[in-house]
Amino acid sequence: MKNLKKISVVGMGLLGASVTLSIKRDLPNSRVVGYSHRPQTRQKARQYGVAHEIVETLEETVENADIVILATPILTFKDYFANMAPCLKTGAIVTDVGSTKTLPHRWASEHLPKGVHYVGSHPIAGSEKRGLEYARDDLLTGAACIMTKTTGTHAVSVRILEEFWARLGCAVKVMSPARHDKIFGMVSHLPHITAAALVNSNKTQDLELAGRGFIDTTRVASGPANVWSDILMTNTPTCIEGIETLIGQLKLIQKAIQSGDEKKVKKLLEQAAAKRAKMIQHKIDQKELF
Amino acid sequence: MKNLKKISVVGMGLLGASVTLSIKRDLPNSRVVGYSHRPQTRQKARQYGVAHEIVETLEETVENADIVILATPILTFKDYFANMAPCLKTGAIVTDVGSTKTLPHRWASEHLPKGVHYVGSHPIAGSEKRGLEYARDDLLTGAACIMTKTTGTHAVSVRILEEFWARLGCAVKVMSPARHDKIFGMVSHLPHITAAALVNSNKTQDLELAGRGFIDTTRVASGPANVWSDILMTNTPTCIEGIETLIGQLKLIQKAIQSGDEKKVKKLLEQAAAKRAKMIQHKIDQKELF
Numbered sequence: 001m002k003n004l005k006k007i008s009v010v011g012m013g014l015l016g017a018s019v020t021l022s023i024k025r026d027l028p029n030s031r032v033v034g035y036s037h038r039p040q041t042r043q044k045a046r047q048y049g050v051a052h053e054i055v056e057t058l059e060e061t062v063e064n065a066d067i068v069i070l071a072t073p074i075l076t077f078k079d080y081f082a083n084m085a086p087c088l089k090t091g092a093i094v095t096d097v098g099s100t101k102t103l104p105h106r107w108a109s110e111h112l113p114k115g116v117h118y119v120g121s122h123p124i125a126g127s128e129k130r131g132l133e134y135a136r137d138d139l140l141t142g143a144a145c146i147m148t149k150t151t152g153t154h155a156v157s158v159r160i161l162e163e164f165w166a167r168l169g170c171a172v173k174v175m176s177p178a179r180h181d182k183i184f185g186m187v188s189h190l191p192h193i194t195a196a197a198l199v200n201s202n203k204t205q206d207l208e209l210a211g212r213g214f215i216d217t218t219r220v221a222s223g224p225a226n227v228w229s230d231i232l233m234t235n236t237p238t239c240i241e242g243i244e245t246l247i248g249q250l251k252l253i254q255k256a257i258q259s260g261d262e263k264k265v266k267k268l269l270e271q272a273a274a275k276r277a278k279m280i281q282h283k284i285d286q287k288e289l290f
Numbered sequence: 291m292k293n294l295k296k297i298s299v300v301g302m303g304l305l306g307a308s309v310t311l312s313i314k315r316d317l318p319n320s321r322v323v324g325y326s327h328r329p330q331t332r333q334k335a336r337q338y339g340v341a342h343e344i345v346e347t348l349e350e351t352v353e354n355a356d357i358v359i360l361a362t363p364i365l366t367f368k369d370y371f372a373n374m375a376p377c378l379k380t381g382a383i384v385t386d387v388g389s390t391k392t393l394p395h396r397w398a399s400e401h402l403p404k405g406v407h408y409v410g411s412h413p414i415a416g417s418e419k420r421g422l423e424y425a426r427d428d429l430l431t432g433a434a435c436i437m438t439k440t441t442g443t444h445a446v447s448v449r450i451l452e453e454f455w456a457r458l459g460c461a462v463k464v465m466s467p468a469r470h471d472k473i474f475g476m477v478s479h480l481p482h483i484t485a486a487a488l489v490n491s492n493k494t495q496d497l498e499l500a501g502r503g504f505i506d507t508t509r510v511a512s513g514p515a516n517v518w519s520d521i522l523m524t525n526t527p528t529c530i531e532g533i534e535t536l537i538g539q540l541k542l543i544q545k546a547i548q549s550g551d552e553k554k555v556k557k558l559l560e561q562a563a564a565k566r567a568k569m570i571q572h573k574i575d576q577k578e579l580f
Contacts, residue, residue: 075552124501144499173499186492187500191507194488196562197539201532202476207569208576209434209463210477211414213510215570217481220503222566225559232543233552242491243544247537249487253522254533262365262523269515272486276512279497280505286498 001163004030008065010058010080012036012045015097015126016071017135020051022168025137035061045132059087067164069121070096074230077104081111090115093157097123099184100234101148101177109152117157120148120177122184123170130224138169142288145170146184148177171288185238190246192228193239195221291453294320298355300348300370302326302335305387305416306361307425310341312458315427325351335422349377357454359411360386364520367394371401380405383447387413389474390524391438391467399442407447410438410467412474413460420514428459432578435460436474438467461578475528476535482518483533485511 007023007030009016016034023032034051035058036042045054055061062068062084070077077096088094094116096104101120108118125143127134145165149158158174165172195218199207207214232239256264297313297320299306306324313322324341325348326332335344345351352358352374360367367386378384384406386394391410398408415433417424435455439448452462485508489497497504522529546554 124499144501146499183496183499187496187504190491191488191504192559193540193543194484195507196559197536197543198481198484199562199566200539200542200558201480201535202565204565204568206473206477207565208572209414209436209473210569211434214477214481215573216506216509217485218562218566219506221559221562222570223563225556225563228559229552229556232547232555233550236547236550239547240544243540245491246487247540249490250483250533250537252490253483253487254530257522257526257529260523260526262519265522266515266519268490269486269511269518272489272508272511273513273515275492275494275497276489276508278494279500280512282498283505 001027001160001167002029004066004160004164006031006033006065007067007069008033008035008061009051009069009071010035010061010084011071012041012050012054012132013071014130014132014134015123015139016069017045017048017050017132018125018137018139019069019071019097019123019168021135021137022140024050024052026167026169027164030066033061033065041132048132048135050132050135058083062087062092064089065092067093067095067161070094070098073227074098074100074104074234078107078111081107085111085113085116088113088116092116093161094118095121095161097121098234099188099231101146101180103234105148105150105177117154119153119157119161120180121161121165122146122148122180123165126223130227140165141169143170144288145172146180147172147174148180149174150176171286181235182238185235186242186245189231189235189239190242192220192223193232193243194246195219291317291450291457292319293450294356294454296321296323296355297357297359298323298325298351299341299359299361300325300351300374301361302331302340302344302422303361304420304422304424305413305429306359307335307338307340307422308415308427308429309359309361309387309413309458311425311427312430314340314342316457316459317454320356323351323355331422338422338425340422340425348373352377352382354379355382357383357385357451360384360388363517364388364390364394364524368397368401371397375401375403375406378403378406382406383444383451384408385411385451387411388524389478389521391436391470393524395438395440395467407444409443409447409451410470411451411455412436412438412470413455416513420517430455431459433460434578435462436470437462437464438470439464440466461576471525472528475525476532479521479525479529480532480536482510482513483522483529484536485509 123145413435
């Protein structure tokens, strides 16, 4: 992708630094620049060599950049858009790696100047670990990357970004931000809420006897609280509805147990096992799981 | 353990066959006999050589056995106790590997003859896979094994069984069946219910976009429905209360999201992350996790 001379990433956490490492590996003709608002993180990013250059200011980060990628908590996007607006070159593509997309699209349209093109991105990759010391240049390999566009999104920029993520090893899908947030509210944000609620339902002392089942069911609850509260706060309608749906399903099982309806309990468990088996088979067919 | 000449296991699923394999490995002076009510499973058990002998009847299984271990779905225990009662020798120890303990203790006291000693066992080991083809002689290595006794339980039999499970590599803990069912209702049965409800809350098509988080959070929902419906149906009070507690926690998060209280959302997520970190650290300290 020879037209991408400079690609900048704002935010040097696990995902941001994995993106810069992937660019270094897969796009040898691009210069990748990293930035964090924390001096300590910039220093660490230099030590680990996650980008060609770690710069000191947001201005240096975005000036002349062909692509700027936000990899910070979602609620910071609005300010970043406003602050980078005067420094972006005409034709620059701005994207992000945030887990919700409706509000970023709105904020971009409010704060980015004409001639700068925002497209949403959400690479489905991460870890419950945090920090650039866990960054890996293969974190994106084989991962799905959902890109989002509205009717007003610049078509050429969508195509460039599609190629960009594909070059980093992602399987790209494009959809509207509304559809993205509805689906991921259910398959990602609701599981996070569920895992946290399940841990909070238990006594610390009892957890000493928890087995592998509990550990796996709640793994995501160890994710960074600030990142996740931003995700939930920017996808409120689906989260609220999703919790309601889940409570309905929990009550179905509860009622069946309470009324001694063993057949119904078994049926509900079988339904879940069958649905999950179908999901796993799909992922094996798609070579997303082996 | 030279007094254990014959140890019998009823039920040749993943766990039953893993127990026979472990006995073969760790107790070379004992003869281990396996039984399944299905002819096909008996044939497979012979092919895989999971026990010294696979016999054709329950009578042959339990006659002269020093220990009889039930590894079948819990709701079958009552009938098995009644059917094996006339064939057990005086002094035989009967136990099981079921995930709930209150009802097995009750059924044993109702159906087993005087002079036969029932003690409950629950090795915390398993898999979402099923069938003896997944049995492993190291499934119990390092696993916790909760044994349960009431005031009427034969003390010498408890000691013999404690040594037995320890020889198979388990870390044994003894408690009352009531306490066992309360704790495991929360740390094991509730997560299973939660995982199933979470899968059932989602549309099959949306699950094509589910990532690693969803896959882990719902892993246990792929467990065998018949085994799990038995577990839930034999631990109804804790399951019903546990679902209520979980719904309360979900509503706390829902309310915080709904009212735009970002601080509260973050606090609830932080609380879960901290509690889970404590659990993981405990398990690392106990060398249950590495």
